[in-house]
Amino acid sequence: MVRINNYEVIDGLYYSENHVWVRVERDIAVIGITDYGQKNLREIVNVVLPDLGVFINQGTVLGSLETVKAVVDVVAPLSGIVKEVNEKVKSKPSLINEDPYGEGWLVKITPSNLHVELLRLMDFNRAIEWHKTLT
């Protein structure tokens, strides 16, 4: 883990410019929001996540996060079928703020085109460089 301007970036994850991270665990991809994303949104009060079994496309909206003052879409970093959604964050959205890379994960999918699509995401080193450009 490194800290760039007070924002954590974790080794072993892939990142999209929509402040979404992916952790590949064998044939499953876990998806969540980055530390930069959650810190800049501030306290998340409502989470909308997709239904199980739904197919999501890379680059399309998979859900949304709402704060008292703003709402953002979560853009799918990969394509695949939704295998599991984090019921805990639905009832306690602040988990995303407390532990964005752990307990605050959002969905798990079975990726349909993992190796090609991963190339469009940033790896740890590129994510570090990218975080340095963010104010």
Place this chain on the structure above:
Amino acid sequence: MSKSIVIIGCGAAGLSAALNARKTDRNANITIIEQEEYPAYSRCALPFVIGGEIKDINSLLAFSPSMYKMMRIDLRLKSRVIDVDSKSKTVMYIDHQSREENLHYDSLILTTGASPIIPPINGVNKRGVYVLRTINDCKSIIEASSNSKNAIVIGAGLVGLETADALYRRGLNVTVFEILPSILRASLDEDMAEIVKSSIEGKGVKIFVNRRIDEITGDDRVDGIISDGERFKADMVVLATGVRANTELAEKIGVQTGVTGAIKVNSRMETTVKGIYAAGDCVESRHIITSQAVLSQLGTTAVKQGRVAGINAAGGYATFPGVLNSMVSRIFNLEVGSTGLNTLQAESYGFKVFTGSVTWKTRAEYYPEAKSIRVKLLFERGSLKIIGGQIIGGEFVAPRIDSIAQAIQSGMTVFDIIDSETCYSPPLANTWSPITLAAESALSKIKVT
């Protein structure tokens, strides 16, 4: 097809409009066009950056550009709108690469803000004369102050005094000039203003009221000013003589302005042209007590009006109740706040007023950290309703001002205030709240039949 909402100006009102439009309509195309190179930031914080209390100027940004992307708000910085065709609903603007672009809108929101008034004083264009409105102004003042010993601030309103405080913190000798008979005249009665003035002067900062500036002197660079024939030395001068609503674009496209010179809007923040909304420093507001059009030009007003404009522009329904112009400020370690009408304003609107004041302690008297606080309340004769409040003190002024504003908005009388329950614990509050006591003091002055 998704609705297109275009917002001109990314200040407090513009951003608030965008966020609330997005909350109201998840599919709308939302675009903000902004002249400055920074998206919405806290202008109110700039004096505290100058004073060195806030170190990182980037922390003033409400959201980084990357977060706008995440919210699907299309942010076009360093872009200047040149015209709007309200028939074809098209905005024409010059983008950051000097290209002319057209943009269609279904709803347009004008949040064009306000600009500092430059008073007609000889020498006002000399080098070393500043205003404080933008991040770049702030940077210029910081730079100038590092090579200056003596600073003069023209204007003893909120921005003037907060800037004087900031320059004092940077170690400069500061002198303030005010053309009116008292400081903070839009907020405080003269008796209250005098307390603030003495407190500032106690720090070694001179304040001259009732003083006109004849000239800003110096060859190319400022070296001082002449006021009523008297010469004062200065290495830098800050003009803080108020702001004027930016209405050029609005007027060009046929949007009406009102008696205050700012854009006229209804309670849904609609202008006189269909499909065009406006909010923030560029509009005039309805005063909650008098129902008359007034200028507010406060950050809190901007975000609330922006919210209403954004919801309505996106197809929702919201209304803005008007303003009391509640304000709070910390000037040289003294907290100052006011809400509603002051005596001068009340009398100019034809109100017959009675007032009550008290100087009290913020916590139990015997508690070591108790601070002195002075509360003044204004009531209308006849109706006995509260119409204004002013507080000066060491701590907790802001929430007290809010509670007075709530009392005004809910139409409370002097009796209602005396009867209001208050909380108490020695380290936090006094057995009697100073607001209750000020109301009792007011009541003692009138004969109730």
